[in-house]
Amino acid sequence: MLTEIKGLQEECGVFGIWGHKDAAQITYYGLHSLQHRGQEGAGIVVKDGNTLKGHRGLGLVTEAFGQGQLQELEGTAAIGHVRYATAGGGEMANVQPLLFNFYDHSMALAHNGNLINAQMLRRELEEEGSIFQTSSDTEVLMHLIKRYPQESFLDSVKFALNKVKGAFAYVLLTDNEMIAALDPNGFRPLSIGKMGDAYVVASETCAFDVVGATYIRDVEPGELVIINDDGIHVDTFTTDIEHAICSMEYIYFARPDSNIAGINVHTARKNMGKLLAEEAPIEADVVTGVPDSSISAAIGYAEATGIPYELGLIKNRYVGRTFIQPSQELREQGVKMKLSAVRKVVEGKRVVMIDDSIVRGTTSRRIVRLLREAGAAEVHVRIASPPLKYPCFYGIDIQTRKELIASKHSIEEIRQIIGADSLTFLSEEGLVEAIGRPYEGKYGGLCMAYFNGDYPTALYDYEKEFLTTVR
Numbered sequence: 106m107l108t109e110i111k112g113l114q115e116e117c118g119v120f121g122i123w124g125h126k127d128a129a130q131i132t133y134y135g136l137h138s139l140q141h142r143g144q145e146g147a148g149i150v151v152k153d154g155n156t157l158k159g160h161r162g163l164g165l166v167t168e169a170f171g172q173g174q175l176q177e178l179e180g181t182a183a184i185g186h187v188r189y190a191t192a193g194g195g196e197m198a199n200v201q202p203l204l205f206n207f208y209d210h211s212m213a214l215a216h217n218g219n220l221i222n223a224q225m226l227r228r229e230l231e232e233e234g235s236i237f238q239t240s241s242d243t244e245v246l247m248h249l250i251k252r253y254p255q256e257s258f259l260d261s262v263k264f265a266l267n268k269v270k271g272a273f274a275y276v277l278l279t280d281n282e283m284i285a286a287l288d289p290n291g292f293r294p295l296s297i298g299k300m301g302d303a304y305v306v307a308s309e310t311c312a313f314d315v316v317g318a319t320y321i322r323d324v325e326p327g328e329l330v331i332i333n334d335d336g337i338h339v340d341t342f343t344t345d346i347e348h349a350i351c352s353m354e355y356i357y358f359a360r361p362d363s364n365i366a367g368i369n370v371h372t373a374r375k376n377m378g379k380l381l382a383e384e385a386p387i388e389a390d391v392v393t394g395v396p397d398s399s400i401s402a403a404i405g406y407a408e409a410t411g412i413p414y415e416l417g418l419i420k421n422r423y424v425g426r427t428f429i430q431p432s433q434e435l436r437e438q439g440v441k442m443k444l445s446a447v448r449k450v451v452e453g454k455r456v457v458m459i460d461d462s463i464v465r466g467t468t469s470r471r472i473v474r475l476l477r478e479a480g481a482a483e484v485h486v487r488i489a490s491p492p493l494k495y496p497c498f499y500g501i502d503i504q505t506r507k508e509l510i511a512s513k514h515s516i517e518e519i520r521q522i523i524g525a526d527s528l529t530f531l532s533e534e535g536l537v538e539a540i541g542r543p544y545e546g547k548y549g550g551l552c553m554a555y556f557n558g559d560y561p562t563a564l565y566d567y568e569k570e571f572l573t574t575v576r
Contacts, residue, residue: 117201118142118308119215119295121184121276123283123332125303128152129178131316132185136166138315139308141360142217143187146200150213151180155280157211161200169200184278186215189502199241202278207251212279216243217293217308218272219500222565226268245269262286263329263342270565272351272499274324276306282333286342290349290561291326292499292552294365297337304332309363323366348542348550349561353501355540356490357398357461366550368540371401376539377489377531378405378459385529386410387485390454393417395461395472396444402489403459412457417450417476444475452480458525462490464503466510469523477524486525491533491556492516498560498567499552533557 118139122128129151136147147169148161160178162169166187186201202215220226223242226249231237235248249265250258262277262284272292277284285306287295298305298318305318313320324330326346331338351358354365361371381402392414394403407414421443456476463469469486476484492511496503506512510519520528531539533548533556542549547559554560 117186117188117215117217119184119186119217119274119276119306120308120312121182121215121278121283121285121306122300123182123304124334125300126181128180128183128303129175131300131303131305132183133166133170133175134316135305135307135312136185136187138312138360139187140166142308142358143189146188146197147186148188148200148202149175149178149183149185150202150204150278151178152182152278152280153178153180157204157206157213157278157280159202159204159213161197161202163197163200182278182283184213184215184276184283196240198239201241201243202276203239203241203243203247205247210280212247212250212277214243214247214278215276216241216246217274217295217500218288219498220245220269220273221271221498221562221567222269223271224566246273246275259284259329259331259340263340266329266342270562274308282331285324285330285332287324287326287328289327289343289346290552291346291366292349292351292561294350294354294359294363295324296364297321297324297330304337306330306332309359309365311360311363314362320364347561348546349548349552350542350550351499351501352490352536352540352548352551352553353462353497353555356536361398361401367543373540374398374401374461374489375405375408376541377536378402378407379409380535380539381459381487381489381529381531382406382409384532384535385487387457387487387527388455389457389483389485391415391417391450392457392459393450394459396420399459399461399489402461406457406459406487406489410457415447415450417447417456417458418444418472419447420444444472446475446479446481448479451476453482455483455485456481457485457487459487459489461488462493463488463510463519463523463530464493465508466519466522469525473524483526484524485527486520486523486529488528488530490531490536491553492519492530493555495555495558497555498564501555 120135147166150159160174202213220242255261273288274293274295275286298313300318327343329340355373359370392407394400494512537549
């Protein structure tokens with residue numbers, strides 16, 4: 106995921122394994138497959154006997170473990186994390202897994218998501234004497250576990266999980282077990298697999314394919330999954346659940362070869378393209394998708410319309426992560442280095458450009474310009490999701506409406522801003538139908554708050570901020 110090419114970032118990805126002699130190496134490969142979920146930092150904590158030890162580093166997985174650190178992590182269980190910072194900064198202290206050493210034991214914690222009452226809880230904990238080492242909301246859970254001990258460690262974990270609110274997929278490693286937990290809405294995906302006698306937990310099932318594990322089941326909202334030498338045990342910390350998995354997982358975040366809640370991401374995106382073709386047909390010569398997350402939808406649109414699909418846009422995969430450029434001119438050049446139009450495909454053609462979303466509009470404007478500079482006669486933009494009008498507080502890095510072009514401009518105004526000949530978004534009904542969640546529930550069990558402002562939870566820390574932005 107390249108920040109000059111795309112406007113959305115998701116917080117992170119987690120991976121864990123129990124009962125494998127090469128736990129750290131397997132975790133390393135698992136994190137590689139989840140690299141698209143976070144590129145600012147990576148870490149692994151391994152259990153070597155009764156001792157936990159780990160390494161964390163900034164950058165990609167290969168950069169974080171580029172000096173032979175992996176060989177020093179020997180053990181039979183491990184958890185890992187790739188990070189994109191939304192809560193807390195991107196500094197080294199916030200790179201996960203967080204490792205806590207107490208006088209009689211150690212624990213490590215990795216988190217995907219964003220707690221919406223972390224500030225409130227942190228203030229309460231600090232007033233009672235807790236000292237925080239990071240600015241990450243992840244650390245809050247560990248303080249809750251230790252400050253309010255219950256009859257058993259598992260009861261303490263349950264107590265803490267009921268105190269935190271928002272989106273969380275946790276993987277916790279102790280001296281004698283690995284615990285996975287998912288928030289009551291199931292905002293983020295978390296799956297369990299098996300690799301021989303070892304158990305594996307990962308944010309996406311694509312990690313199982315990479316390491317050779319077999320998918321078993323998803324962690325359900327409100328569940329605790331305890332894995333140790335005796336096997337796997339499923340418990341719950343709450344029964345007050347309402348399925349609301351993040352719809353952006355299907356639209357953009359997850360890899361197309363992953364299955365989220367039993368639905369293949371590529372298939373869902375292809376369906377989005379097909380339904381978009383029904384809702385917004387156009388006479389054109391060629392269909393192209395913005396790489397990579399829009400390719401599946403573009404294929405679906407082309408199949409439904411009969412317009413040929415072509416690689417009209419190519420992404421250069423060997424350009425460094427140049428998020429910070431000293432001038433607008435260099436930023437523009439950076440986009441051209443990372444994405445280019447294929448002149449022989451688009452020259453003189455009426456082009457349908459499929460993208461998954463429009464966030465701020467700057468990237469869409471640049472891509473439309475690239476196509477026109479390559480000789481496209483017309484550029485018709487079709488977006489395989491509804492307009493993004495509302496901020497996300499559950500782990501996506503957009504938390505104010507002023508960042509979202511669709512919150513302050515009509516579709517016609519957006520069309521003019523990005524310079525397209527026409528512009529249409531997929532409807533909310535079309536998105537729900539395309540994903541096709543297998544059970545009943547509001548919006549098919551999806552979180553659609555980005556499009557309609559219907560948040561599945563109270564907003565706690567963000568309530569005042571949200572009310573201010575919508576006025």
